[in-house]
Amino acid sequence: MSTLYIFGIGGTGSRVIRSLTMLLAAGVELKNCDRVVPIIIDPDATNGDKQRTIELLKTYQRLRSQIKPAAPGTSTAGQFFGADIQTLASLARPGEQRDTRVKDTFEYSFSGMEEPLRDYLRYTSLPVESQYLVDLLFDPKSLDENLKVGFKGSPNVGSVVLNQLVDSPEFQFFGNEFRAGDRIFFISSIFGGTGAAGFPLLLKNLRDRDANLPHIELLNTAPIGALSLLPYFSLKSEDSSAIDSNTFITKTKAALAYYQQNLHGLNAMYYLGDQAQKQNDNHEGGISQQNNAHFIEVVGALAVLDFLDKPESIAQEEHFYEFGLERDENDLRFEHFDRRQTLPKVGEALTRFHFFATWLQHHLDETMSATYATNLGLKNAWDRDPFYQDLRRFLFDYNSPDRQFISYTAWLRELRDNSRRFRPFNLRDGYDPQNHWDSMADLLEPDFDKSVAGKELKKKGLFGKSDVIDPKQIRVMLDKRLSQAVANDTASSPATAMVRTFTEVMDEVVHGQQLLQ
Incomplete structure (x- = not known):
């Protein structure tokens, strides 16, 4: 069983993993990979972007655990929630003793983050010569800054603190579980603190033959890819904030110069950035740092999929990649994707997943007496079973605690409302998340014919009254497929039968209308 380990470093890493999780939920297929293990590295324990992504991953994992193949070896490729997403700790084999410090979570837990950098370095205990060196490398403000919300855009601080990663029990456990055929992918920004410092540090140790890690010979030769995001947003100026987005370009140039000279052993490097920048609120960290999803993060998720498409022989090579649109516009739809690669990979999967969500929101109640619903x-x-509660949480933020929007529909709304709009589907206007936050599903257009942006279908019939995509016909298809699944006992649980049937039916609907041709 081959595994992709994704190190999501800093807030940017969390945001790209969020978009990747949406694509995997839609059934986008993973090549050369049986499971994905996200490891989020962010010293800011309460970072809003990180917490939202972790909650999304946990919800996905609970859903996936109840969707079991009917028989061993049955493929779930292409199925909604078909990709296997696991925590690092869950990889422990039967009978294997796992270090209790390796928690069953998607994030790496830092220690010593409740103190200033000066105390973290044990400055007063250092020899006087070392104190002089510290004073030379760090200004007094940096030394006195508390580390609990991260490194505030200072990679020089991050490079010191992140050194603890390599000797941590989590990293040792990762090395112990690593096997031939596994791959590694890094996601980070290049203009901040955590990502710019963490990525080259981790790569250096994985390619160091003398590193104190289990299976170091496999880690030395495994395929490794990385995504570095250049500036794609800016921040409002705040005199009280240590983060100034006016320095993003300068930091990017400095990091790129360092990467050029010191980044060795990388097989696939993806660079992404965007000039259509929106000014976000300036939050140094904490729960308030929760940026709207951005199109660039969707493209970042595509970079992960592209890396997996590469043959294992890529481990012997070095390649560098960029991404381009068919047309450079600020209002993007599926038609802006490359028709040979990107569109077939994600367009059809997202459309059938969107139809799935649309049916559950707007057509389920009226068909509760149908054969499929009865079976x-x-x-x-629907209202009581934990599986369906999690499904509604994932799709619509049903019973969302603390106004923490993790859902597919919230993700679509954020992509639509950003400065470079990504609008693959038509969403209804007039939605106010501040006052009606428990009605996120109201965003979805109920008419399938009007759902796909730029591909609205015209009504058939003499007076244009009949639907091209007829909900009545979808109901007939669901009844037939569910009856067959129950009769043949090809599903091991109602959750499995439900997800598999809806995947197949919505796939037939999308292909039948050739919506993305």
């Missing part, structure tokens, strides 16, 4: 017991299970 699934939806009338009693």
